[in-house]
Amino acid sequence: MSSRILPPSGPPRVLALAQLTNAFGDGAYYVCSALYFTRIVGLSPTQVGFALTLGWALGSVAGVPLGHLADRWGARGAAALLAVATGVAAGSFLFVTSFALFVLAACLYTCCQCGLGAARQALLAGLVDKARRTEVRAHLQATVNAGLAIGAALGGLALHLDTRQAYLAVFAMDALSFLASALVLLRLPAVPPSPPAPAGEPVLAVLRDRPYALISLLNMIMLLHMPLLSLVIPLWIVQRTEAPSWTVSALLVLNTLSVVLFQVRVARRVTGLGTASRSVRQAGLVMLASCAVFALSAAGSSAWAAGAALLVAACLQVLGEMMHASGAWEVGFDLAPQDRQGQYQGFFGAGTAVARMLGPLLLTTLIITWGPPGWLLLGGLFLLAGSAMGPAVRWAERTRAAGSPRPAVAPPLPQESAS
Structure with a gap:
């Protein structure tokens, strides 16, 4: 453990x-x-x-x-x-x-x-x-x-x-x-x-790095899964399904324990940009399947049927979440110059803030108002964003091979232990 x-x-x-x-x-x-x-x-x-x-x-x-x-x-x-x-x-x-x-x-x-x-x-x-x-x-x-x-x-x-x-x-x-x-x-x-940026180079180079901006945008779309568990799914369960209200807590516990127990195992499958892109692409497919099963949970005529559908959907959702996170971390770190990790991680991490800002209004309108078609539309967005990550990463690799943005040499790793 x-x-x-x-x-x-x-x-x-x-x-x-x-x-x-x-x-x-x-x-x-x-x-x-x-x-x-x-x-x-x-x-x-x-x-x-x-x-x-x-x-x-x-x-x-x-x-x-x-x-x-x-x-x-x-x-x-x-x-x-x-x-x-x-x-x-x-x-x-x-x-x-x-x-x-x-x-x-x-x-x-x-x-x-x-x-x-x-x-x-x-x-x-x-x-x-x-x-x-x-x-x-x-x-x-x-x-x-x-x-x-x-x-x-x-x-x-x-x-x-x-x-x-x-x-x-x-x-x-x-x-x-x-x-x-x-x-x-x-x-x-x-x-x-x-060191300071050389003369003629922008201080905030990430703002001119178009491939990284596209990758960050795709990552932000994938991060729309964040408001699901805390806001949208509880409302969906109570308003649209026959499942008991305590199902909300059960799915939250399931999600939390799954990440604690299996996130490291899922991340070990990611060993470079190629496997990272594949992990994000597969996450989009899994999230589409999750959204489809969530949509089906409203069709259940009994609490047991609705509960079973919600359980399957939540398992798929947390699997997609872990696969996406593992691939996104690799991409976000690997494509950032070593001497500019702070500004690049700040830009990449903005997707989390935007998802928290726009996600609740967007997803409640899409899912609670539209119902099952909204779930399928959201799943399609996950699939498209996940599938586009590979081409975006390859574009970023080509720009770096051509020398833009400027590559940086990593400093030597510290030898002392701080434990």
Whole structure:
């Protein structure tokens, strides 16, 4: 079990510990935040949705310049600083008493989160050998999912108590978890900062890298699976199927445990850009099948039939999610110049912020309003995006073979252990 979750000792394990530390707080925050701001603070769901949409929009833009700062200052120091900033932003939710303050706190929180994600990816790229990055990233994902599950259980306790003090304790825990994560990050070896861009070259080169932009766009489409489990599938189960409402929790547990147990195994199949492209293409096909079975779940005349269809669909969905993640990590790392990993990972990671921003409105309209045809249309989008990843990656490889963007030599790997 530990080999499926914990990465090898040294910098990878310290990275996992840093992300596990703040995953506890994040898991509790995700469970409690919406109810706290609507029921305790008194904001409307529309106000909460607007603030988060605006926040993730700004975060998707902030990731690139903050990732560039990680390249120029050194990824370890930038990641630790951004972890502290994210902790301060999470702590600011303790003082939200109005819509204006919530908008400000949400924007600060999402921008810091996106910057922290870019810096952490740059740190991983600087400390882990190229051939092992995807596998280590899979270990980190399994670790984070385990932490989120434990944090969600703690958040459930706050929901049970349903008091202002209990919710505020969750926000305080989230803030402290990021501060603790910053201390853990400082145990890692330093990654040398990259030199300034030569005269005549753009500082934010990723903004002119058209093949990488296309790959990031295709990845963003694939990431539309993110709002499914947290928002769309629960609404679908309750409004469109005969399955009992507790099926929502069962599918969430299934997804979380599957990623914890099998993400590393799935990622080991990805060993280069060729296998990465194939993994994303196959993920698109699996996600199409998942969407088709979800559509069929509405046709069941009994709770058992609907439940069985939902179980099959959820298994296919999490398999596609793991296959897509494994291929996307390899592509995102391998096609980024080593001395610009921060800005490139900030750009690639913007797909997550955009999916969180646009996904809820798009998918609820597509699926809850349109029903089964909406599921099939979404599955077709997954299939097209997955199939297009291979040609896009080959285009990017050709531009790099021609010398654009400028190739970079990786710095020597640190020899010391930080475990």
